[in-house]
Amino acid sequence: LFSILLVLLSKLALNTSMRPYMLLAYRNLIGAAAVAPLTLIFERDVTRKMPNLVQWGWISLNATFGIILAMGLYYYGLHSTNATYSVIFLNLIPVMTSLIAITLRVENLILTSWCGRMKLLGILTCVGGMMMVRLYKGKLVHHPWPTHLLKSQFHAATSPTHHHNMVAGTLFLCGSCLGYAFWLAKVFPYRYWATTLTCLSGSLQAFVIGILIDSKKSAWTLKWDLQLLTVIYSGVFTTSVAFMLMSWAVKRRGPIYPPMFNSLAMIATVVMDSVLLDTNIFLGSILGTLLVILGLYTFLLGKGKELQHAAAAQKANQKQYTSNGEQGGHELQLRHGDEIA
Secondary structure, three states, X not given: OHHHHHHHHHHHHHHXXXXXXXXXXXXXXXXXXXXXXXXXXXXXXXXXXXXXXHHHHHHHHHHHHHHHHHHXXXXXXXXXXXXXXXXXXXXXXXXXXXXXXXXXXXXXXXOOOHHHHHHHHHHHHXXXXXXXXXXXOOOEOOOOOOOOOOOOOOOXXXXXXXXXXXXXXXXXXXXXXXXXXXXXXXXXXXXXXXXXHHHHHHHHHHHHHHHHXXXXXXXXXXXXXXXXXXXXXXXXXXXXXXXXXXXXXXXXXXXXXXXXXXXXXHHHHHHHHHHHHOOOOEHHHHHXXXXXXXXXXXXXXXXXXXXXXXXXXXXXXXXXXXXXXXHHHHHHHHHHHHHXX
16 A cells, blocks of 8 residues: 555655655655654664664665666656556565575575476566567557546546656666665664664765756755655655564464465556556556466565575584584583593
8 A cells, every 4th residue: 555655646746856866865765754663662772782883884885776776767767658567666676685595696596496486477477568568559558437537636647648658667667676676685783773874874965966967956956746755655665664564474384375365456547557557558568467466476486485495404504503502512411520520
């Protein structure tokens, strides 16, 4: 739900001449302010353990990949395309991350195993679905729901003429997926502090880049309108609330659980984009989206089984290590007893 409203609100705000890096800077500044109280509640004792210079460097680099490149390029891609098209790329992030890990040899793709074949099949299906969405249009699908409900309020923002550069938008969205894929792992062990500091670093970087692009005061002025609503919503809900919910889900069900609901967000975004923004739905988009969903679930199924096997193997190794340690300790105790005797 958070991602659906975020994409739609961001599309409307960007189409009303809001600069992407302005949205990025204010969003992360508010996000840092929203998460900061949680650090005082759950990580109050960590205040004296602030990150050192090396950790600060990694946090800044993390903000560059996860905020400046991933989110910034996504906003540019969203502005050049539409919500229906751009939300598909959010479902490709787990696949893209796995491809980068395989390329860097951080992760292995073993085609002799069932899990490896499922992952490869899922990757190929996602790529095929994405190509179908991009290259095949097909017939216009007539839907039963009313469209363009925001025509009177946001006629300029919802005009189809804003979808004017699909090639550039696709490149931006692909770059965004790469940014998410290179989003670095944990370098500071306290997640609330790490989130707050990452948001602050990303906001500062976005301000610097945005000022270099456009330093006019009017470009950075927020009014009581849709732009302010988008900034507050994206900062509070998609940074703090969504972060806590995803952390809660990952802790209890594992890292594969949250991406399983991406398909629901994709379908809902397609419907809401058509209802609110009058975006046409074509047969090629439907078929390609279904292929992406099928490929994502196939990939997640293989990845989930792979993680289960790895966890079972690690547990068996720990059990064997514990057993050997107990046996060694018992022998050491006997030898020490003999020495005393």
